[in-house]
Amino acid sequence: MTAPALNPPLNPALFHLDEAHLWVMHCAEGPVPRAAMRVVRAFMHKELQPWAMGFEEDFVGLPRSLRAEVATLLGGRAEDVSLTPTTSSGLVALAQGFPWQPGDEVLAPLGEFPSNVWPWLALAARGLSFREVPLWDGHGAGAEAWASTAPGPESDPEARLIAALGPRTRILSVSWVRFQDGLMLDLQRLGAACRERGVALVVDGIQGLGTVPLNLEGLSAMASGGYKGLLAPEGLGLLWTAPEFRARLAPTGSWLSVEQATDFSRPSTDLQRAWLTDGRALEPGGPNLLHSAALVESLRLLNETGIPAIQAHVAHLQGGLLDALQATPWAAEVARLRGLGAAGRLGSILSFHHGHHGPEAMERLLRSGYRQGIFASVREGYLRVAFHGFHTDHDVNRVAAWLGGAGAP
Numbered sequence: 050m051t052a053p054a055l056n057p058p059l060n061p062a063l064f065h066l067d068e069a070h071l072w073v074m075h076c077a078e079g080p081v082p083r084a085a086m087r088v089v090r091a092f093m094h095k096e097l098q099p100w101a102m103g104f105e106e107d108f109v110g111l112p113r114s115l116r117a118e119v120a121t122l123l124g125g126r127a128e129d130v131s132l133t134p135t136t137s138s139g140l141v142a143l144a145q146g147f148p149w150q151p152g153d154e155v156l157a158p159l160g161e162f163p164s165n166v167w168p169w170l171a172l173a174a175r176g177l178s179f180r181e182v183p184l185w186d187g188h189g190a191g192a193e194a195w196a197s198t199a200p201g202p203e204s205d206p207e208a209r210l211i212a213a214l215g216p217r218t219r220i221l222s223v224s225w226v227r228f229q230d231g232l233m234l235d236l237q238r239l240g241a242a243c244r245e246r247g248v249a250l251v252v253d254g255i256q257g258l259g260t261v262p263l264n265l266e267g268l269s270a271m272a273s274g275g276y277k278g279l280l281a282p283e284g285l286g287l288l289w290t291a292p293e294f295r296a297r298l299a300p301t302g303s304w305l306s307v308e309q310a311t312d313f314s315r316p317s318t319d320l321q322r323a324w325l326t327d328g329r330a331l332e333p334g335g336p337n338l339l340h341s342a343a344l345v346e347s348l349r350l351l352n353e354t355g356i357p358a359i360q361a362h363v364a365h366l367q368g369g370l371l372d373a374l375q376a377t378p379w380a381a382e383v384a385r386l387r388g389l390g391a392a393g394r395l396g397s398i399l400s401f402h403h404g405h406h407g408p409e410a411m412e413r414l415l416r417s418g419y420r421q422g423i424f425a426s427v428r429e430g431y432l433r434v435a436f437h438g439f440h441t442d443h444d445v446n447r448v449a450a451w452l453g454g455a456g457a458p
């Protein structure tokens with residue numbers, strides 16, 4: 050029996066969506082609510098006349114409001130939040146600031162999005178090793194990506210990662226929700242195992258934030274951009290660090306990483322200052338005020354709505370789609386994805402594996418969706434359908450008619 054229709058927790062009327070574009074790919078880029086556009090426009094008016102800008106209200110106030118909204122979203126403290134442009138830049142700040150010894154190692158799952166790879170590989174010349182761990186039997190990536198098998202409900206990726214932690218592993222760095230196969234990892238299980246071994250758990254959170262409630266217990270750091278599930282424009286994100294982990298990192302060294310940096314009654318050239326110990330120590334420099342204005346609005350909307358309500362709604366939509374595709378050539382994928390959902394291993398991305406059909410068939414399938422005004426995405430062997438809190442049962446029916454009608458690729 051199909052579950053009864055639910056009102057979407059995020060009112061679609063708050064967005065600029067239209068019937069010609071069913072956007073089920075916030076896993077690539079999320080739509081921004083109209084409210085964000087309004088505040089950005091208002092802020093740009095101030096930029097036209099700099100005397101309209103307030104030091105306390107804008108330069109100090111906007112980043113402060115943003116850190117507070119981020120803290121609410123994460124269930125953490127504003128002092129532990131750094132405002133960073135992207136996921137990559139957050140992870141780079143950690144990689145560059147960590148007190149490495151030659152021979153140290155970073156461990157990561159195989160097939161991470163490269164923002165969680167290049168920051169570590171960039172330190173190879175300083176003696177840092179980077180080791181990847183396949184998460185299930187037949188798991189492949191890179192040149193093998195399309196030949197990879199898909200994870201099933203019986204997969205135990207955390208066990209494989211924990212077993213792979215070695216004596217020189219300093220950091221385990223994982224995506225919370227993986228970008229291609231959509232698998233969601235159990236961060237608390239990983240965090241507990243890391244803590245026992247003195248390893249820091251670093252998380253790329255971008256594919257989970259905004260659609261899955263977060264528990265920071267056991268994490269050392271989390272980085273994310275703001276432009277996917279967080280529904281803000283590209284260009285501003287966040288880094289959260291646990292205080293004891295942050296204390297081990299070198300500050301980024303921006304002029305705002307030190308105490309009283311904006312107290313202009315004291316010469317800025319006076320270098321007798323202590324480094325800040327809160328999240329601002331890891332920020333890249335002066336705040337991105339325009340983007341802060343937008344991200345604050347998006348986060349306010351998400352926080353007022355509540356991520357648990359969004360998660361429940363997404364699960365309802367996913368269930369509806371899987372039910373509708375049950376008696377179609379997608380049946381095997383439906384069973385696999387249902388199993389992953391029941392095992393608590395799905396975020397907001399339903400990733401349908403291509404089977405043995407290959408990239409061209411998936412591209413044709415994607416294009417047949419575009420012709421019906423349905424915008425999904427394909428990555429590394431998977432067709433990704435990502436629902437958010439503003440999607441409706443009508444949207445599910447459209448995707449079901451497309452995929453059911455087209456059949457498996």
Ligand SMILES: Cc1ncc(COP(=O)(O)O)c(C=O)c1O
Pocket residue numbers: 076077134135136137138162164165224226227228253255256273274286
């Ligand atoms: C898992 C994951 N991490 C990071 C990113 C983006 O990184 P950045 O915020 O550095 O652009 C993506 C984008 O697709 C992603 O899927």
